[in-house]
Amino acid sequence: MPPSIFARHSSEIDWCEANYLHSEYVAEYYNTVTNVAFLLVGPLMMYLSHPYACRRSLTVHLVWIMFIMIGLFSMYYHMTLSFFGQLLDEISILWVICLGYAIWLPQPYFPRFIKDRNKFGAAVFLVAVASTLLSFVKPVINAYVLNSITFHILFLLVKELRKCDNRDIINLTFVSFSLWLVAISCWLSDRLFCNFWERLNFSYLHSLWHIFICLAVAHVNTVFAYFDAQYEIPDCTLQLQYWPFKTKKIGLPYLTITMTKDTTKNC
Numbered sequence: 001m002p003p004s005i006f007a008r009h010s011s012e013i014d015w016c017e018a019n020y021l022h023s024e025y026v027a028e029y030y031n032t033v034t035n036v037a038f039l040l041v042g043p044l045m046m047y048l049s050h051p052y053a054c055r056r057s058l059t060v061h062l063v064w065i066m067f068i069m070i071g072l073f074s075m076y077y078h079m080t081l082s083f084f085g086q087l088l089d090e091i092s093i094l095w096v097i098c099l100g101y102a103i104w105l106p107q108p109y110f111p112r113f114i115k116d117r118n119k120f121g122a123a124v125f126l127v128a129v130a131s132t133l134l135s136f137v138k139p140v141i142n143a144y145v146l147n148s149i150t151f152h153i154l155f156l157l158v159k160e161l162r163k164c165d166n167r168d169i170i171n172l173t174f175v176s177f178s179l180w181l182v183a184i185s186c187w188l189s190d191r192l193f194c195n196f197w198e199r200l201n202f203s204y205l206h207s208l209w210h211i212f213i214c215l216a217v218a219h220v221n222t223v224f225a226y227f228d229a230q231y232e233i234p235d236c237t238l239q240l241q242y243w244p245f246k247t248k249k250i251g252l253p254y255l256t257i258t259m260t261k262d263t264t265k266n267c
């Protein structure tokens, strides 16, 4: 009788951090606790991006609500290392990436047979449903497939950067890329070189992944929001700001928005 999908350690994946070192209920303590970053950054980005969301679309808030859900599901996953927890974690990531594409992919990148964003959103929804079903086929590769989407995201960034003359946005993109590079290096090292890190008595790279990928996504989403606004709300003047260190340009990036003429608002 195979173990229940809810059973502890029913996932095929066990991260490098030693299990049950700090609590009999939490399999990977630091891999669980570091997901608090998502529970902090998600609400903060909702608050900071509210003026932009009012002008662009309130579905922007759904991205950050799902971001918080990712943090909760990842906490549950690392607490139990259950197959159910792994799928909750990976499927929630899949859906938030799809939502990000549905909202922010600039129209010039739509497939030729799709002319407007509503139709593109419907196509993305179908892809998300099909991908969700496929995630049950070989779960051990799901995370690699999800991470490979980043290469398309990098392609989009390069294409848009070539047309961008805003120094602040160019700088933000490089910071996003740097954060992601550190994050994916931690993720791959934890997955592929655990024995090496265990010998150094440092098996917390996946915990660092959580922190850096959380920050990378907060940064890259702001870059895509800026590029998207050039196409979707061109009558707005956008300025990049940072919280909490406004003058030093360090912290969470967000867009302030001034209207050149009164146009529709969602709130």
Ligand SMILES: CCCCCCCC/C=C\CCCCCCCC(=O)N[C@@H](CO)[C@H](O)/C=C/CCCCCCCCCCCCC
Binding pocket: 070, 074, 077, 089, 090, 093, 096, 097, 100, 101, 104, 105, 106, 142, 143, 144, 146, 147, 150, 153, 154, 156, 176, 177, 180, 209, 210, 213, 214, 216, 217, 220, 221, 224
């Ligand atoms: C038009 C493009 C829009 C792009 C929108 C991108 C939105 C990405 C939103 C959320 C991704 C959050 C990923 C955090 C994962 C946290 C949970 C976790 O660590 N899960 C692991 C198990 O614990 C699991 O192994 C991870 C699976 C893969 C995660 C894939 C992350 C893709 C990140 C895409 C953004 C890259 C930023 C690139 C910056 C240059």
Ligand SMILES: [Ca+2]
Binding pocket: 014, 015, 016, 017, 018, 019, 028
């Ligand atoms: Ca472990």
Ligand SMILES: [Zn+2]
Binding pocket: 031, 074, 078, 206, 210
């Ligand atoms: Zn994780």
